[in-house]
Amino acid sequence: MEQTTVTQLKKHALNIRRGVIEGTFNAKSGHPGGSLSITDILTYLYFVEMNVDPANPRDEKRDRFVLSKGHCAPALYATLAERGYFEKDLLKSLRKIDSILQGHPDMKHIPGVDTTTGSLGLGISAACGMALSAKHFGDDFRVYTAVGDGESEEGQVWEAAMFAAHYKLDNLCVILDLNGLQIDGPTAQVMNPAPHDKKFEAFGFNVITIDAHDFDQIEAAFKAAKECKGKPTAIIAKSVKGKGVSFMENSVGWHGKAPNEDEYKQAMAELDAQEGNI
């Protein structure tokens, strides 16, 4: 990837991370940890990979993204705002009574949200339905879905994996956000879903493992996914929960907790400092 592109993507990602902090701080609740772990992938999807048009969010030909790990809505909303689907100021209204920005993604009211998600395990199945629909009705859009590693403890994730491989949904790309933590602790201790690569492989997927925060690796993975025919692709994205904010990184406690004012200021200062290093 060209250096200028990487620089640009990193700037977008920083803005998205700021949006995550802004949203959860103002809401006084929400899920910053998993939002920050999936941010770089979302950045690449919405600024490079996906065929989408913020001016026409319901375009039938658009690529679709399903945030199966729906609690990471702050990252999706911040990405959509950064991409121009709506004003960034709206992020401050996250989870508030009159806001369109529901605690979990709501396709009916939020421009750019393709599927209502939040209850874990359901989104990946809906993504399968979209991919099947595209194949059946001869549409050439692609479908992307982000699944949490904790989420993969839901049996429905594997029902969907079976379905995707069975119907050879090579227009489907599953991103498994492997950040290693869930609410009750490390996934390896709560209910170990590993190894994800071997499981997806056994289910019939093309599997690619990457560093979720390296844009060159992200690009290579999505390119390979697109070229793979006859089977769906699972990108196992090894990520850092809370990525970008030192005190949130790899910390179980930041799964579903909002920063207070001091933490908000520190997080924003850290993100500002990172901007200088891009």
Next chain:
Amino acid sequence: MADKKATREAYGAALAELGEKHDFVVLDADLAEATKTVMFKKKFPDRFYDCGIAEGNMMSVAAGIAATGRTVFASSFAMFAAGRAFEQIRNSIGYPHLPVKIGATHAGITVGEDGATHQCLEDIALMRTIPGMTIINPADAVEARAAVEASLSVDGPVYMRFGRYAVPVFNDAETYKFEIGKGVTMAEGTDLTIVGSGFTVQMALEARDLLAEKGISARVINIHTIKPIDREILTKAAKETGAILTVEEHSVIGGLGSAVCEVLSEECPVPVMRMGTQDTFGKSGTVPALLEEYGLTPAHVAEKARELLAKK
């Protein structure tokens, strides 16, 4: 005696027939032979997708298909559609109000020998709690076909309840006009009203004849659409006949009886009695034996009607 046909047969036949002019796909969860979606599958093999024994995934897949603007039917037994996949129907389909058409067969006690695990007596109760859900419980094969066709124009989720057991066909396919949300007065009467839904409508009509022999005039209403329910026809019946008897092949908790009581307690409180399964699970047996066991025969209905009249 009228011809007998299971409403699931009519469902399969309707899919196969309507598939000619409507470009929809059909999903099933390894029960195509039983739900009768096999009739569609044989005619349109490329438009039929088996999801295997994974009903939760199937409902969310259906939501995904509907989210792309395409029409989809998803079928399984009522137990595994409304029961097993309740949360998927609520969150993937109901909350975003996606127009998925759910064909749930083998509802109620008339599943017969398979017994309690497969006799779904709570699906209407479950589906009724989902905002925006349309629920249709057709009384015979003619109404079932009409319901499937009508579901195509509903801009939101539709739950259609079909039975395994062959039941009399009493509507005339040539003349029957079906309208979602509109109850049908099957027979006039002045002393009380018997409200049926599904095959209990036929039972209500037979009970009416038994009552007539005793000089009792019973009105019979067919509530094929349980949600949105026809408040007007029920209120009018309560005002004019003063007593309502509901009969359903479902638990009396949360089903037709509950829905009718909700309307009448607000609009026109009159004595109501609810027949159906009384807070109990089903069991194995032949259908006639089960109907006798759970008190769902014309004779039982007539007897309950006389009990109700004493409360007026």
